[in-house]
Amino acid sequence: QVQLVESGGGLVQTGDSLRLSCVASGRTFSSYNMAWFRQHPGKEREFVAGINWWGGSRIYAGSVEGRFTASRNGENTMYLRMNNLKPEDTAVYYCAATSRSLASKEPGNMDYWGQGTQVTVSS
Numbered sequence: 001q002v003q004l005v006e007s008g009g010g011l012v013q014t015g016d017s018l019r020l021s022c023v024a025s026g027r028t029f030s031s032y033n034m035a036w037f038r039q040h041p042g043k044e045r046e047f048v049a050g051i052n053w054w055g056g057s058r059i060y061a062g063s064v065e066g067r068f069t070a071s072r073n074g075e076n077t078m079y080l081r082m083n084n085l086k087p088e089d090t091a092v093y094y095c096a097a098t099s100r101s102l103a104s105k106e107p108g109n110m111d112y113w114g115q116g117t118q119v120t121v122s123s
Helices: none
Strands: 002-007 010-013 018-026 033-039 046-051 058-060 068-072 077-082 091-098 117-122
Touching: 002 091, 018 033, 018 091, 018 117, 033 068, 033 077, 046 068, 046 077, 058 068, 077 091
Parallel strands: 010 117
Antiparallel strands: 002 018, 018 077, 033 046, 033 091, 046 058, 068 077, 091 117
């Protein structure tokens, strides 16, 4: 079992930056591929960014490529650095862990989820 807790969300203005954190506990964090998803009101949860178990490979959604950066430390924390935020980035952001590949970017492939953190970008 892996427990995930996100933090770092908040209310910011267009063009601002935020860094989200996801702290893991339980089973060996370093053996899981990790990802960030987000969910806009009334919409499906969508993939944002992923980082593999050893941190050497990252993938991003096209809408955040070049603005968001996923990283992880060697212990138990994953980060999402979000620059040049836009109103359309407003959503609840979730971190997730999986023993499967991240290639599909599908929420159904994730094994564990955090509770989410709200990010609101005002125009």
